[in-house]
Amino acid sequence: MTTVLYDLADMVATVTINRPDALNALNSDVLADLDAVLDRIRSDQPRAVILTGAGEKSFVAGADISEMASMTVREAQRFSQAGNAVFRRLEALPMPTIAAVNGFALGGGCELALSCDIRLASAKAVFGQPEVGLGITPGFGGTQRLARTVGIGLAKEMIFSGRTIDAERAWSIGLVNAVYEPEELMAAATKLASGIASKAPAAVRAAKAAIGLGIQTDIDSGIGIEATYFASCFETEDQTEGMAAFVEKRKPAPFQDK
Numbered sequence: 131m132t133t134v135l136y137d138l139a140d141m142v143a144t145v146t147i148n149r150p151d152a153l154n155a156l157n158s159d160v161l162a163d164l165d166a167v168l169d170r171i172r173s174d175q176p177r178a179v180i181l182t183g184a185g186e187k188s189f190v191a192g193a194d195i196s197e198m199a200s201m202t203v204r205e206a207q208r209f210s211q212a213g214n215a216v217f218r219r220l221e222a223l224p225m226p227t228i229a230a231v232n233g234f235a236l237g238g239g240c241e242l243a244l245s246c247d248i249r250l251a252s253a254k255a256v257f258g259q260p261e262v263g264l265g266i267t268p269g270f271g272g273t274q275r276l277a278r279t280v281g282i283g284l285a286k287e288m289i290f291s292g293r294t295i296d297a298e299r300a301w302s303i304g305l306v307n308a309v310y311e312p313e314e315l316m317a318a319a320t321k322l323a324s325g326i327a328s329k330a331p332a333a334v335r336a337a338k339a340a341i342g343l344g345i346q347t348d349i350d351s352g353i354g355i356e357a358t359y360f361a362s363c364f365e366t367e368d369q370t371e372g373m374a375a376f377v378e379k380r381k382p383a384p385f386q387d388k
């Protein structure tokens with residue numbers, strides 16, 4: 131496996147899209163390798179995942195245009211379905227995922243970042259959905275996730291115009307949570323991931339599930355979903371220890387995910 135690198139340290143997995151010569155463009159090999167890495171993550175169960183791109187210049191510059199150029203309708207549908215299945219598996223991972231966007235996040239690259247829970251950007255990052263300039267629509271969930279993240283009006287402007295935006299603009303519209311100097315991005319992503327990894331894992335997973343399920347429903351059903359996940363935490367030893375430590379005015383012992 132060479133097009134996607136995987137590293138696990140201190141309960142944090144780092145996944146790196148590794149085709150720097152093509153600005154990490156997503157071809158069929160990358161999608162298959164990313165799918166295999168998702169299997170590994172499901173088995174290793176890190177407490178947080180960081181996703182980034184190899185090299186200084188690009189997170190992911192989109193789906194591979196040379197691979198797509200001569201596709202038939204049928205092949206395009208298969209390619210889009212394969213990509214969407216992988217992105218949906220990434221989105222559905224039980225633990226938090228952080229996109230560390232170190233450069234171009236265009237087309238499928240912006241869509242990949244949108245499939246993560248949290249986006250942090252380098253000041254050099256560039257975001258956009260330039261597909262209409264290639265005669266296609268976004269095909270890896272961009273029409274759906276961008277609108278859900280930045281709102282319908284801004285998503286329509288970005289998708290219809292194909293214009294790119296810089297990191298500061300991405301921050302101002304809520305597409306990214308924070309912007310860092312390029313050399314500080316990975317340290318910031320690791321610090322955030324490690325902070326998440328130090329909290330009670332079942333509670334973090336329950337919160338992610340409650341947000342993910344609740345956002346797709348009405349507020350009353352959403353609150354019901356939250357109540358169920360909230361209550362489920364009371365089956366865990368980490369809840370017993372976390373609350374006992376507060377009451378006894380001491381630091382909790384490291385959470386054991388039990």
Ligand code: CO8
Pocket residue numbers: 151152153155191192193194195196198206207209210213234236237238239260261264267268269270
């Ligand atoms: N696909 C394939 N190769 C790419 C891609 C890409 N998306 N992006 C860059 N590359 C390659 C270049 O061809 C070049 O290769 P080579 O050295 O062999 O010529 C190498 O990466 C370096 O790129 P540039 O020389 O172009 O670097 P620049 O710094 O001059 O430009 C840009 C950087 C502005 C990022 C430029 O490369 C660019 O515009 N890339 C394309 C961006 C784009 O349009 N992305 C959207 C693609 S469409 C998409 O993602 C749809 C997703 C849904 C698919 C659904 C399936 C049906």
